[in-house]
Amino acid sequence: MDTDQGGGILYPTRLPSFHRLPAPEPVAHLVRWFWIPRWRLAPGRTSRQGVLTFPASNLTVEPDGVAISGPTTRISHRDLVGEGWAVGALLRPAGVAALGVTPSELVDTEAPWEAPGLLLSVTDAMAGPDEDAARDRAVTAWTNWLLATAAEPTEAALTANRLEDVVREDRDLVRVEQLAERLHLSVRSIQRLADRFIGVPPLAIIRRYRLQEAAQHLREDPGATVAQIAATLGYADHAHLTSDFRRVLGLTPRDYRSDARRGGEPTSPRES
CATH class of the missing domain: 1.10.10.60 (Homeodomain-like)
Incomplete structure (x- = not known):
């Protein structure tokens, strides 16, 4: 399994729940892996996540939308509160091109990405009490969307x-x-x-x-x-x-x- 589970995570013991799942073979040239955090924090508690990200772009689905983020030049932080999840794809260079992304315009930047079908299918996949099954469904939903959306790599x-x-x-x-x-x-x-x-x-x-x-x-x-x-x-x-x-x-x-x-x-x- 090629997921470098420890890579990029600066303080692993802070993570409430975090999994990296390898990209299925049909999209392995587009995505390095899918990363899926899920958190349930007590009221008033904040969990700060420090990440030294891979030099790559990510396309991320959360309950309130989809976002594209470019490569970063410094450590990034995110403060988790309440309850939530995310399903992100660490894009390979060919995946960036296949989605029409210009990564040099997104350095140290995150922007909304219009993909209502992806949002709906991944949100549906993440529902339900069995978290292992939800992660597998989310990866399948992502894979199907990529196969239907991404251009052939040059x-x-x-x-x-x-x-x-x-x-x-x-x-x-x-x-x-x-x-x-x-x-x-x-x-x-x-x-x-x-x-x-x-x-x-x-x-x-x-x-x-x-x-x-x-x-x-x-x-x-x-x-x-x-x-x-x-x-x-x-x-x-x-x-x-x-x-x-x-x-x-x-x-x-x-x-x-x-x-x-x-x-x-x-x-x-x-x-x-």
């Missing part, structure tokens, strides 16, 4: 999928020149693909994946030093990793590790 879109795969899978890849060599393309071609199908520069894509991996190491491997994690992920030294962390998350790797051990309660006001 060769360029599928090449952009391969670009994403290489960055995601090769932890030794830290420079755009390496990516271009792996795909047998020029650096300029890589830049054009990233802009057209993902929305952010290729170096930003590489750094986001490495930064997600660093956060997961910091949470799950308490014996590893920041310098060791930096070396594992191809950073020149721990100072470069610390700089990336501070720029995107607003805190150092050591502070993040301390916060994660405390269940996500920040040790200073910077996250509030």
Whole structure:
């Protein structure tokens, strides 16, 4: 199952309920996975979710509508209250193109998306007491909508999928020149693909994946030093990793590790 369950979630213990389900084969070139949180919080309680999102766009269904969100350049937060659910699709580059999305126009942005059929079918699917069955029905509803709606992918879109795969899978890849060599393309071609199908520069894509991996190491491997994690992920030294962390998350790797051990309660006001 290719869902990277821990990837991108900065404080997993804060999550009331969260599942990632792989995209069925007929739409696996369009969607990496479907992500489905569901929450029921006591009156007056708020659950803040911090996410270092994948360098990609998401199309999300909630009871009150559908929204498209582009790639982000920084940590994002959402405060959950009351009761609710969402069913989101992490779009692959070919999925972005197949839906007619221009991701570079949606960086750090969320906008409404008109898809009344998708909204109705997913809302119906999420009804009922059996949450496992509801999730499966929601993925089926999503899949049927995509098969009826999405355009056929172009060769360029599928090449952009391969670009994403290489960055995601090769932890030794830290420079755009390496990516271009792996795909047998020029650096300029890589830049054009990233802009057209993902929305952010290729170096930003590489750094986001490495930064997600660093956060997961910091949470799950308490014996590893920041310098060791930096070396594992191809950073020149721990100072470069610390700089990336501070720029995107607003805190150092050591502070993040301390916060994660405390269940996500920040040790200073910077996250509030």
